[in-house]
Amino acid sequence: MVRTAKFTLHPEFQIGTVxxxxxxxxxxxxxxxxxxxIYEPGHPSADRDGFRQxxxxxxxxxxxxxxxxxxxxFVSGYNWEDGIGPRDQRPRRLDLAWKSIETNQVGTNEFLxxxxxxxxxxxxxxxLGTRGADAARNLVEYCNHPSGTYWSDLRVAHGFKEPHxxxxxxxxxxxxxxxxxxxxxxxxxxRLACETAKVMKWIDPTIELVASGSSFVGMPTFPxxxxxxxxxxxxxxDYISLHTYLGNLENNTAHYLAKPLEMDRYISTVxxxxxxxxxxxxxxxxxxxxxxxxxxxxxxxxxxxxKARPWxxxxxxxxxxxxVEDALVVGGMLITLLKHSDRVKIACMAQLVNVFAPVMxxxxxxxxxxxxxxxxxxxxxxxxxxxxDLNIHSPTYxxxxxxxxxxxEAVGIWNQENEYLTIFAVNRxxxxxxxxxxxxRAFAGYKxxxxxxxTQRDLKAGNTLDHPDRVVPRKNGDARLEKGxxxxxxxxxxxxxxxxxxxxx
Ligand code: AHR
Numbered sequence: 240m241v242r243t244a245k246f247t248l249h250p251e252f253q254i255g256t257v258x259x260x261x262x263x264x265x266x267x268x269x270x271x272x273x274x275x276x277i278y279e280p281g282h283p284s285a286d287r288d289g290f291r292q293x294x295x296x297x298x299x300x301x302x303x304x305x306x307x308x309x310x311x312x313f314v315s316g317y318n319w320e321d322g323i324g325p326r327d328q329r330p331r332r333l334d335l336a337w338k339s340i341e342t343n344q345v346g347t348n349e350f351l352x353x354x355x356x357x358x359x360x361x362x363x364x365x366x367l368g369t370r371g372a373d374a375a376r377n378l379v380e381y382c383n384h385p386s387g388t389y390w391s392d393l394r395v396a397h398g399f400k401e402p403h404x405x406x407x408x409x410x411x412x413x414x415x416x417x418x419x420x421x422x423x424x425x426x427x428x429x430r431l432a433c434e435t436a437k438v439m440k441w442i443d444p445t446i447e448l449v450a451s452g453s454s455f456v457g458m459p460t461f462p463x464x465x466x467x468x469x470x471x472x473x474x475x476x477d478y479i480s481l482h483t484y485l486g487n488l489e490n491n492t493a494h495y496l497a498k499p500l501e502m503d504r505y506i507s508t509v510x511x512x513x514x515x516x517x518x519x520x521x522x523x524x525x526x527x528x529x530x531x532x533x534x535x536x537x538x539x540x541x542x543x544x545x546k547a548r549p550w551x552x553x554x555x556x557x558x559x560x561x562x563v564e565d566a567l568v569v570g571g572m573l574i575t576l577l578k579h580s581d582r583v584k585i586a587c588m589a590q591l592v593n594v595f596a597p598v599m600x601x602x603x604x605x606x607x608x609x610x611x612x613x614x615x616x617x618x619x620x621x622x623x624x625x626x627x628d629l630n631i632h633s634p635t636y637x638x639x640x641x642x643x644x645x646x647x648e649a650v651g652i653w654n655q656e657n658e659y660l661t662i663f664a665v666n667r668x669x670x671x672x673x674x675x676x677x678x679x680r681a682f683a684g685y686k687x688x689x690x691x692x693x694t695q696r697d698l699k700a701g702n703t704l705d706h707p708d709r710v711v712p713r714k715n716g717d718a719r720l721e722k723g724x725x726x727x728x729x730x731x732x733x734x735x736x737x738x739x740x741x742x743x744x
Pocket of ligand 1: 267308310311312313387412413454590
């Protein structure tokens with residue numbers, strides 16, 4: 240049975256302006272993200288700085304405006320000073336977060352050089368696990384102070400005359416988690432974050448700071464953690480972080496496709512928590528959200544397995560193979576972020592290369608795009624402008640955890656400047672296609688440009704080294720306009736991008 244969902248596209252149903260940083264990503268010193276991922280000096284495509292140009296090409300296609308670095312769990316044991324200066328003098332260290340050997344051949348300056356090549360800004364996390372205010376303030380001085388002081392002159396001596404001007408900084412990572420090196424209680428973290436934030440901003444008042452929120456919505460301390468942290472740091476910080484990894488652990492596609500609703504509720508709770516603290520403080524300032532780790536996953540290495548592994552440089556870790564259904568959940572997560580673009584200003588798909596990644600590489604060999612690459616690229620390219628609430632009326636199915644789940648998940652984007660309208664939509668129906676009927680009379684003169692779908696009969700199919708193009712989007716949708724009504728058929732279990740544009744576009 241083909242069901243019908245209805246909605247309206249209207250310029251007055253604006254949610255907010257999409258901050259381009261919503262399409263950020265993440266590179267951690269973890270597995271082969273850095274070594275063998277972005278950096279491999281012996282690779283045939285390596286440039287003179289040792290960066291793989293084949294990877295740079297794919298990352299540039301993704302139009303990623305911001306990349307978080309260097310962790311993640313890694314940052315909680317990291318001495319940033321190990322990664323600067325002459326490479327042959329840099330120490331090899333044990334990285335306890337991922338039981339690996341860190342050679343420090345890539346550090347802050349190399350990463351920022353790579354960021355310039357992919358035209359992204361960096362979002363740098365400071366270590367609040369084993370270190371604190373002193374190391375953090377020195378790093379800000381090293382990166383952002385023009386010259387004439389110990390740390391800024393050292394940067395100049397290292398070949399970077401101009402300051403790096405890092406705008407956004409994370410105050411630690413997942414400090415509420417017992418797995419974190421230097422795990423802290425909310426009170427301990429709050430005091431440290433507050434004092435660290437204070438001195439970082441004294442050095443450079445233009446920077447923006449992200450307080451570490453809960454590691455995930457299921458943490459027993461959520462949302463008390465947010466309440467305590469924001470009560471202590473409200474005036475010092477600008478964002479609070481959120482992290483979510485969704486998986487089809489139950490092997491139930493309909494349930495998996497509904498999971499972005501969990502992300503939706505998580506965001507609403509954090510927004511409410513921020514605003515309660517705002518009210519208590521009688522503050523005029525809004526704390527915004529930085530969803531700086533989000534993605535889908537299949538398996539996480541358990542601590543026992545990690546302990547049993549030998550110490551290695553850049554071992555392959557968390558190298559997931561993504562499927563069609565994973566791509567759809569990523570699409571649902573992108574739609575969720577866009578639907579909250581009034582408060583979520585930064586988001587980082589975690590991660591970018593090899594680790595839970597849209598881009599995979601072979602050491603010394605090729606790189607390819609996973610299924611999850613495609614919804615991200617489309618959203619990053621056409622998801623910029625005003626996010627529009629579609630006022631959706633969709634038939635639903637019952638899920639034991641989420642209750643009634645709409646078959647249709649969708650958001651509209653209106654790019655007023657370029658006069659284009661984009662609808663990103665997921666049909667969650669595992670049995671049938673879904674008809675959509677949208678009232679677009681308010682956008683007179685707009686015409687359908689394309690309707691791209693991503694779907695396949697085999698929902699577990701994915702791209703591999705041998706079959707890198709098994710899952711690709713196709714321009715085969717039937718979206719059409721009839722007297723102010725947009726009609727289309729969304730195939731069963733599909734990601735869709737429908738684009739309209741005005742006049743001659
Ligand atoms: O992205 C992998 C890990 O997931 C990060 O290091 C950590 O912050 C999160 O738990």
